[in-house]
Every structure is written in C-alpha cells, then in structure tokens.
Amino acid sequence: MASTHATGTLQSLYRVFVLPALSKPAPSRARLRQAPRAAPDRRCFSASPIHAVKSRAPQERAQKWDEEIRAQMLYLVDPVTGKREEEPRTRFDILSQMDRKTHRLIQLSPDEPGNRNFIPVCKVMGKKEQYEAEQKAKKASKERKAESVKVNSVKTLELNWAIDGNDLGHRLERVAEFLAEGRRVEIVLAAKKKGRGRRATQAECEGVLKAIYGTVDAVPGAKELKRLDGKVGGFATLVLQGRASGQGKESDASLRDTPPPHVVEPVTSTSIVL
Known part of the structure; x- marks a missing residue:
C-alpha cells in the first residue's frame, strides 16, 4: 500500500510540473541568433567646435642660424676685433664649443649658389645682444619712415x-x-x-x-x-x-x-x- 501511494504522488507531481515544461516547443537556433542584444551603456558627450588658434606667421629672416647654415667650413669673425679670421673652421667645431642656450651662430654673407668652394663669413652672437640690435634697427627704420x-x-x-x-x-x-x-x-x-x-x-x-x-x-x-x-x-x-x-x-x-x-x-x- 505504501509503494502504491508513493507512485501516485510522483505521477501527480510529474503531470503538474514536468509535463507542461516538456510540452512547450524548444526555441530554434534562428530565434536565438535573432534575439536582440542589450545595447551597451554609452554616454553621450556634446562635441564643442574647434576654434582656430591664432598664431603669428613665421618670421622670414635674411640670415641663417645654426643648423640652417649648410656650409661645412666657415670663416669666423673675431668678437673683439670684428675682423675675419684667416683660417676657416668647421661648423661642427664652432657649434660644439659655444653655449647654445645664450648664443647662436649667424651667417653674415649670403650663399653663392653653384660655387662649391664658397666659405661663408659667420659670427657667434649672444641672443640678448642680437635682440637689442634688432630692436635698435627697427626703431631706426620707423624713424626713417616717419x-x-x-x-x-x-x-x-x-x-x-x-x-x-x-x-x-x-x-x-x-x-x-x-x-x-x-x-x-x-x-x-x-x-x-x-x-x-x-x-x-x-x-x-x-x-x-x-x-x-x-x-x-x-x-x-x-x-x-x-x-x-x-x-x-x-x-x-x-x-x-x-x-x-x-x-x-x-x-x-x-x-x-x-x-x-x-x-x-x-x-x-x-x-x-x-
């Protein structure tokens, strides 16, 4: 009697809980592929317009500085006497011996295109001294124009x-x-x-x-x-x-x-x- 009662209880539970689940059709693979995916959480940012940065046009210089000088051999002007030295020096030696933070090498004589033996005359000048000379020249030019x-x-x-x-x-x-x-x-x-x-x-x-x-x-x-x-x-x-x-x-x-x-x-x- 006890086994018969237990079997009836199991059958009742099977009909109530298991059988309805087995009777539903299984989802097809196509439906699984078409199932919408949750959209990722994206934060929207407002794009501000890019403002054009005002900058001065590069100043055109008549004289070359430092590495802009292409000649390998240079005549250097003596800073004390203001006269050109007799023997030329290499540009590399001059640049390596001077303080690049406070001084610069300036080519005084213009290039001579086509002349392979051309050796320009250059001068090592302090940046502060050069700035003062440029300001003095600008002032003199304004006075002449006026x-x-x-x-x-x-x-x-x-x-x-x-x-x-x-x-x-x-x-x-x-x-x-x-x-x-x-x-x-x-x-x-x-x-x-x-x-x-x-x-x-x-x-x-x-x-x-x-x-x-x-x-x-x-x-x-x-x-x-x-x-x-x-x-x-x-x-x-x-x-x-x-x-x-x-x-x-x-x-x-x-x-x-x-x-x-x-x-x-x-x-x-x-x-x-x-």
Whole structure:
C-alpha cells in the first residue's frame, strides 16, 4: 500500500510540473541568433567646435642660424676685433664649443649658389645682444619712415594779402612749426573778392612776402622750394620746404637766387584754411 501511494504522488507531481515544461516547443537556433542584444551603456558627450588658434606667421629672416647654415667650413669673425679670421673652421667645431642656450651662430654673407668652394663669413652672437640690435634697427627704420612721411607730406595754407598783422603772425608761427618738422608748406595768397573787404595796397603785399621770407630764414635748414608763382596782390602760390634731418642752417637768401630744384609729387596733402 505504501509503494502504491508513493507512485501516485510522483505521477501527480510529474503531470503538474514536468509535463507542461516538456510540452512547450524548444526555441530554434534562428530565434536565438535573432534575439536582440542589450545595447551597451554609452554616454553621450556634446562635441564643442574647434576654434582656430591664432598664431603669428613665421618670421622670414635674411640670415641663417645654426643648423640652417649648410656650409661645412666657415670663416669666423673675431668678437673683439670684428675682423675675419684667416683660417676657416668647421661648423661642427664652432657649434660644439659655444653655449647654445645664450648664443647662436649667424651667417653674415649670403650663399653663392653653384660655387662649391664658397666659405661663408659667420659670427657667434649672444641672443640678448642680437635682440637689442634688432630692436635698435627697427626703431631706426620707423624713424626713417616717419621722416619720409613728413618730407613728402604737404601742408597747404591760404592767406589773403590784406590780412591783419596779428593774424599773420599767428599763422606764420604754424608755418614755422611745419618747417621745423621737415614738412613741405604751400602758401596760397589771394585777394578778397569784391564787396567782401578792402584790397591790400602794394606796400601791404610786400610786407606779407617779407614776413613769410623772414619766417623761412628763422628756421634752420628751411628754404624756398618753389618761387612765387602768380601776381602780387592777386592769386599766387609759394612752396616752402622744411629742414631735413641733420641738416644745418643755410642762407635762404642765396637759395632764392638759385633755380629751384625739381618738385617731387607729394605723397599726401593736407589743406588748412587760415
């Protein structure tokens, strides 16, 4: 009886738990391959735009430095006497003996393409010394350009023959300032229109010219560049030239007796009505 009861219990359990599982169809291999895989956990980052880095263009140099020098044999300049040594040296020996942190080897003479026997002249120079020399050269170049602008620029002033003496004095002070700066000054003289004031007498016209020439004589190096062109008492022009850099005082009376030099076309022109 006990074995029969146990067998019935096992059969009941088999029908409840095992048989339903066996009755389900097994998944095919195709379904297993098509089963979706879990997507990997990816973090999304926002891509910021790449900004172009502003950088200076490489400076073009006329002289070669250090390894840029291709010649194997070099003439070295003595740093004390400034004279070239008689016997050439190898570039390797010069570079190996100098302090590369504070000094550099500079080629002074340009290359001679096609000349196999060419030996350039070089100099070992301190980087600080070279920097100061470059800054000094740049400053001198700016000063030359500024001086050239002054010489080639024209200041135009308009005066009338019947101008008051005080007004003439103030305006000629401006003329003297321009001439002292080395500028070119064009003075336009004209009579007042009819009905707009009295006309100047001959003596007054001569007085205006005398005052202008006196201003030129008072500025060292200034001169009359172009003689009076026009009619005294009417419309006339007069071109003056300021002193050049380093020029001493000259006699303007003697300059007026000589033919005026060729007038170069001005680069810029500024008109001032006085």
